[in-house]
Amino acid sequence: MKLLKDMVSPHLEQLLSAKGVEKAMWESMLQPSREASQGDLTLPCFAFASTLKTAPQAISDELAESFPTLDSVLSVASVNGYLNFKAHPEWLAKAILSQQIKVGSALKNTGSTGEKVLIEHTSANPNGPFHVGRARNAILGDTLVRLHRLHGDDVRAEYYVDDMGKQVGVLAWALANLSEQDVNQLLSEREPPTERWKDKADHQRVRWYQAAQILRKDAEENRKAEIEREIGSLVHASEHGDVEVLNSFESAYTPVLEGMLATLSRLGISYDTFTKESTFVVDGTVAQLMRTLDALDIAGTADNGAGYLDLGQRGLKGKTEFFYRRGDGSSLYATRDVAYHIWKWGESNRLVNVLGEDHKLQAKQVGLTLEELDHRRPEVLFYSFIKLPEGKMSTRQGNVVFMDDLLEEAQAQASEVVRELRPEYDDEKVASIAEAVGTAAVRFNIIKVSPEKGFTFRWEEALAFEAGSAPFIMYAHTRACSIAKRAQTLEKSSIQCPAVESMPEGLTELLRLMCTHNDVLERSVREQKAHLFALHMLELANAYNGFYRDCPVVRDGRVDGFAFAISEMARRLMFSGLEGLGINPIEEM
């Protein structure tokens, strides 16, 4: 709790420096208490016991005794060598009601921190519908974008479009060379496309891609060789910046990308800018970059003229050669990525990438290369892949869960719950609530766990609508909304904070939680750990429920001005916090 720390620190500094303990010795040790029941802030006194030649307990006893009385502090206690500070609830209430807690907005750039951040995420190959395996990237990335905005950073969300190379090449070739009949025949053993999505371009075109993959694997030898030759020449042309071929690629993938973006927008995910990989080939910066790399003293050349950097000299272990140019002179994906990053550094002063754990090595190579060129390396958030209980997901094989189907299912299941719980709502209302709840549940299910943890997607978990889920937070928010609506027309008493003795537990807990809100957000954004904020929102909602239990705002037709003011502040924090998690903060459910 930074608010309290700022009040306590100067006095601690005075007391401790008199003993000869410098601020640097203890400052980082003054932390939020692990045991919430013991206080809000704790200083363990063990570290300086030996230098002071005094028992820890004696040190904390003495500090507790000589610590001055402050408005902000309810109690200072010494327990087993720990010095525990409890914030004064009346002081916390005052801080909250005097707007010392920042509410913010996750939807617009205020730039209040002065920090400019470019977050690149998703960047999935536009070759088929968005599936759950890719979803972790988009949800993680979009949540980071939102949380940075909520924190006050100037954020740009960027999608790097892979518009050249093999994957798009295969798609373009298939669309140009296979008839609908060919495709249907090749995919006859697969499940037919869902009726629901038959007119959605990404679902249509992925069938051409899948059919081509089957041909590349199973056609008779001559035909296979011919296909590889044709695709190879397309890919080759694209990598040399052939504008005509690149344009044909673009018309092949654009409808697919649009379909993917439509899916993502249902989850509230959107992008500020799209940058095409081919940009840096066409405008010559990649060629220029390769010449620059050639001149580095760690550069080497293979027998066939391919270029590489020996990153072993820069501490890379394992395979130390990083190839940036093929024998035929064309660039590689990673080379273009280096060029892209150099460009990005011109656009922003903080770069964040969201990448799957399979990109770790490549990200390291790109990072080391950037440093070799006197650029900083970007911050990278790696996540582990989402698996299905049946195993790994792949677009090529049938075992994928399409995001479109998942969201449809989520909406359907949420509808059932709403209909059961609120039989009085009409169909339209049920549908809109179910949409908000269903998509929120899916997002939250993914965002609440830390990214490096392996994740197995299970329907029953994604669609749990109970405590520990998005609807739990949404529900607490609707409670605050309905109180606000009710209080609107009624007469309110003046804002009078009750004395500590008469404050119920539900109130003090909520006050404490609200006062850590900004701290958690700050840390969440600094460390790119969205799950910390997600879990905090769960706690905030839980605390609000306790307040709801203990502190009736409206009683006998009269509004308690103080309780209402606190409720309103909590409502605003829940509202902006839900938006920060990409959850639609609906007012009724």
Add this chain to the structure above:
RNA sequence: GGGCGUGUAGCACAGCUGGAUAAUGCAUCGGCCUCCUAAGCCGAAGAUCGCGGGUUCGAAUCCUGCCACGCCCGCCA
């Protein structure tokens, strides 16, 4: 074989810049709707923190060895 990551109650998961009684949800068991939406609230039970060593006043957290799982080790993207 090498590199990186993960391993915490039946399940899922937080804590990992060393600090007190390891937090939370699901599932299990018990209680609460004449009272601002019960998608809620209160309570009970449940953990050799993968295993072995080490450092420390103190280790889930740091070091080290081992085991299990995942990802990577293309002049692919």
